[in-house]
Amino acid sequence: MNKYLDVAPEVQLALEAKRPVVALESTIISHGMPYPRNVETALLVEQTIRDCGVVPATVAVLGGRLKAGLSKEEIEHLGKAGRSVAKASRRDLPALVARGADGATTVTTTMLIAHMAGIQIFATGGIGGVHRGAETTMDISADLEELAQTPVMVVCAGAKSILDLGLTLEYLETKGVPVIGYGTDELPAFYTRKSGFGVDYRADSPEELAAMFNAQRELGYKGGMLVTNPIPEAYAMDKAVIDGAIEQALRESVEQGIKGKEITPFLLARVVELTGGESLESNIRLVLNNARLAAETAKCVRA
Ligand code: PSU
Ligand code: MN
Numbered sequence: 001m002n003k004y005l006d007v008a009p010e011v012q013l014a015l016e017a018k019r020p021v022v023a024l025e026s027t028i029i030s031h032g033m034p035y036p037r038n039v040e041t042a043l044l045v046e047q048t049i050r051d052c053g054v055v056p057a058t059v060a061v062l063g064g065r066l067k068a069g070l071s072k073e074e075i076e077h078l079g080k081a082g083r084s085v086a087k088a089s090r091r092d093l094p095a096l097v098a099r100g101a102d103g104a105t106t107v108t109t110t111m112l113i114a115h116m117a118g119i120q121i122f123a124t125g126g127i128g129g130v131h132r133g134a135e136t137t138m139d140i141s142a143d144l145e146e147l148a149q150t151p152v153m154v155v156c157a158g159a160k161s162i163l164d165l166g167l168t169l170e171y172l173e174t175k176g177v178p179v180i181g182y183g184t185d186e187l188p189a190f191y192t193r194k195s196g197f198g199v200d201y202r203a204d205s206p207e208e209l210a211a212m213f214n215a216q217r218e219l220g221y222k223g224g225m226l227v228t229n230p231i232p233e234a235y236a237m238d239k240a241v242i243d244g245a246i247e248q249a250l251r252e253s254v255e256q257g258i259k260g261k262e263i264t265p266f267l268l269a270r271v272v273e274l275t276g277g278e279s280l281e282s283n284i285r286l287v288l289n290n291a292r293l294a295a296e297t298a299k300c301v302r303a
Contacts, residue, residue: 006066020055021298030078057069121297128264162246180202
């Protein structure tokens with residue numbers, strides 16, 4: 001066990017008994033949604049996982065400790081702190097740990113800490129990827145590198161078109177990360193069910209997803225697997241509405257000179273504002289949908 005890691009007792013008991021656990025990230029709480037919906041959603045996601053008979057482990061850095069499994073109070077603290085909490089990617093952990101500081105974990109650091117704790121499955125909303133214009137900015141999310149080197153299954157709703165989805169898929173292919181569509185041959189685009197880009201493989205049940213992941217582990221791969229689960233039809237957004245909001249948010253980010261780690265949180269928040277909160281409802285629904293799929297899959301994955 002890493003000396004900086006604290007695994008919550010409930011999570012530790014489940015892991016020791018080889019019962020299923022699903023990890024959850026905390027940047028989605030602090031930087032991905034406004035308070036208090038972020039806290040309500042984080043708790044509802046945990047409850048959804050429990051209702052499937054699986055133990056949730058929300059991940060964060062608190063007082064310099066890497067936490068796998070948070071209390072309600074700790075989730076409330078991160079939700080209230082919002083964007084004032086550090087967004088913690090791989091390069092941030094050494095300083096946060098050394099300083100005893102707090103950090104909200106991205107997909108990258110949630111995978112990293114989940115793996116340290118022995119958790120194999122992680123559910124979230126969307127992942128980071130290759131940004132539009134990356135051929136000049138070199139803005140490529142560390143999430144893709146983590147998928148290349150850490151053996152955790154990430155269940156998401158695809159990627160938002162704030163990213164270049166085609167280049168994101170190319171990057172994942174180069175890194176040898178399998179991209180699986182759940183019940184679809186097409187990469188979902190987060191708010192909408194289709195992107196126009198194909199996935200590598202399709203799986204139609206949690207058992208099938210787990211079989212692919214078990215095989216990947218037993219082949220000795222070091223990297224992870226990306227499962228893309230389309231938003232339920234009833235909550236999908238109108239493509240023209242969401243595309244318009246994303247285009248405007250991207251224009252404003254350029255005009256305002258937003259850079260580095262601020263770009264993704266800026267775009268996420270602007271898209272919510274520009275759609276008058278409609279995108280927030282979709283976002284919550286798709287996260288719950290991913291939590292359910294991750295929990296059902298975790299039950300079939302070999303411990
Ligand atoms: N994309 C989303 N929602 C999110 C994020 C990305 O649709 O909440 C968050 C995740 O925590 C992800 C991080 O890991 O942003 C990626 O940030 P960056 O692009 O700076 O790597
Ligand atoms: Mn970036």
